[in-house]
Amino acid sequence: MKWSWKIGEFLGISVYMHATFPLLLAFVALPVLFDGGDLWNALSSVLFVLVLFVCVVLHEYGHALAARRYGIRTQDITLLPIGGVARLERMPEKPSQELVVAAAGPLVNVVIAALLFTVMWFAGVTLPTLGLGWGNESFLEQLLTINIALVVFNMIPAFPMDGGRILRALLATRMDHARATRYAAWLGQGIAVLFGIAGFFVNPLLVVTALFIFFGAQAEAEMAQNRANMSGFTVEQAMRTNIRALAPYEWLSHAVDHSVATGQQDFPIVENGRVVGMLTRNTLMRGLQQFGAYAPISAIMQSDVTTIEAEESLADASETMQENQVRALPVTHNGALVGLLTLEGIREFLRVQAALGRMRHQGTQRVV
Secondary structure (H helix, E strand, O other): OOOEEEEEEEOOEEEEEEOOHHHHHHHHHHHHHHOOOOHHHHHHHHHHHHHHHHHHHHHHHHHHHHHHOOOOOEEEEEEEOOEEEEEEOOOOOOHHHHHHHHHHHHHHHHHHHHHHHHHHHHHOOOOOOOOOOOOOOOHHHHHHHHHHHHHHHHOOOOOOOHHHHHHHHHHHOOOOHHHHHHHHHHHHHHHHHHHHHHHHHOOOHHHHHHHHHHHHHHHHHHHHHHHHHHOOOEHHHHOEOOOOOEOOOOEHHHHHHHHHHHOOOOEEEEEOOEEEEEEOHHHHHHHHHHHOOOOEHHHOOEOOOOOEEOOOEHHHHHHHHHHHOOOEEEEEEOOEEEEEEEHHHHHHHHHHHHHHHHHHHHHHHHHO
């Protein structure tokens, strides 16, 4: 994720902190200082938030390790002011597996809460009031309360919370994945509307939460529908074959000439019949500004380029593009370049297939 700093790597998974995360710490500490509190109280509040986010990281590791059990890699975990995000390379396709992966996160918080309760019980510490102590709870009480709150919040049956994914997994045992996602998203958006209304009377923070849920559910439904639309198609059917590949030793001016003449914006770089890099439009513009028109393409090309096979599922290839945050990927067959798959090309291919589907449907209606 952009604007994030790596703070560590555990069990082979990198953990990042988003640039906005320190704002949360300032938001917690400054009111304490302005209300006449001393520096120690402010630091104690910051420490509590940091410990809380350790619990959030453990929650995300629950998802990541459960996904690893099914051969699904986690790209990274990022801490945001609103919580943590574990970027899985894909979600499990089997409902039973998605159920396990989604439930693993809240289960971690249940275990943490149980351990805290046990420690407090044996230490003779006052049992938690679950937030009803009006700010008089001890550190352990607050931590226990917040972990229980995390479980309750994440189990709300609304995307992008874990409860929404659990609901989708349960529905998917009775219907196809896209339809299950659509129903779960509708419910999530309905809950978001209720949260938004309540926010105007109770707490404005609920309005922010409502927007987060509403648009998260919408995005999840769109992704599931797009994947369903791509089902059964291969990369070869959607790729562009009338493309121009460039060589590493060619000048940047050659790329500009080809882009102007053909409209092609992203160029595979080929040497000795093999793809060795990729030159995107943005990279080309930056290279022209930095090195001028007569610099070699090899000076600025992306060399760690990901390639996809022509026989690969179009849905899987689309996910690969999203994971790598690119808009074009070279397509190969037995190692040789055979085409270029672009986001624009996928959209156009799906529009054509939708139009053909409508024509076939209308033709069937006329026959009947």
